[in-house]
Amino acid sequence: MTAQPVVGVLALQGDVREHAAALTECDVRVQPVRRAEELDGVHGIVLPGGESTTMSRLLETFDLLQPLKARIADGLPAYGSCAGMIMLASKVLDGRPDQHQLDGIDMIVRRNAFGRQVDSFEEDLEFTGIDGGPMHAVFIRAPWVESVSPEVEVLATVPDTETAGAAAGRIVAVRQRSVLATAFHPELTGDKRVHRLFTEIVRAS
Template sequence: MTAQPVVGVLALQGDVREHAAALKECDVRVRPVRRVEELDGLHGIVLPGGESTTMSRLLETFELLEPLKARIAGGLPAYGSCAGMIMLAGKVLDGRPDQHQLDGIDMIVRRNAFGRQVDSFEEDLDFTGVEGGPVHAVFIRAPWVESVSPEVEVLARVPEPEPGAETAGSIPAGAAGRIVAVRQRSVLATAFHPELTGDGRVHRLFTEIVRAS
């Protein structure tokens, strides 16, 4: 792709501004997406963190659900963080019965897996495909990935704490080893919020996927 890519940010709910700012640092044009016609001409789309059941309901209300699902199935690169990861999953555990999915990645995700807002935590992750050392990850009422199909590449897991290490107490019980970043073809998802840390490497990875598509 020689022209500057156009990347949409789903702007119905969530941390839209933070994703837009991170994308602009990656030399792409950024477009908020609230209506079906704003999908036209996109080279990629970001689904921000927020509240997945609200996002699901708004997608249906604004008649974006099926068009966006079709575009992703047709190869439109997509990246989802936290609630966006939930939306991209094929199946969600602990979600609402009427919650809709975009089926972008063949995985099962558990909603609010790490606990409530007070259980939010931060951790450094080894992240496949991202150079420059560990990625500092912020988890806020985050999901984790229960399982993936063989077609899905696991990019990051919550590390196993070293015995007696100072960080051992920061990781919620049962979280160590859980999958928190995945990719299937041109669709990327993280359980954490790279848009909140000032580290643009995950967004750069996504824009590289967009440019290669």
């Protein structure tokens, strides 16, 4: 892709502005997405952190659920942080019965795993595919990944440290083809490396 790509940010709920600011620093145009027709002009989309059941309900209310699911199935690059990771999963544990999934990554995610265990949590992670040393990750009532299919690449796990507790060894960043997800919030730390990785995926698609 030679022209400046347009990356949408699902703007129904959650930390939309933080993602938009991070993406802007990665030399892409940012498009808030609230209606199905706004999906037509984007080359990738970010699903922000927030509350996954609320986001799921709003996707249906705004008639975005099926169009977004179809675009992702057709290869639209997508990145989800925290609640966005939950939305992209094929299956969620501890979710609401009426919660909808976008099936972007073949994985099982446990909703609010960090919420029950440690509420909020910070750790330095080794992140495959990102240079520059460990990434400081902030988890806020976050999910973790229980399991992935062989098609999913695990990019980061929580190291076994004194403070990790039940989170030690849990998968917290994954990629399947052009879909990326993290359990943590890089948009809140000022570290743009995950957003840069995603914009590289968008440019290569």
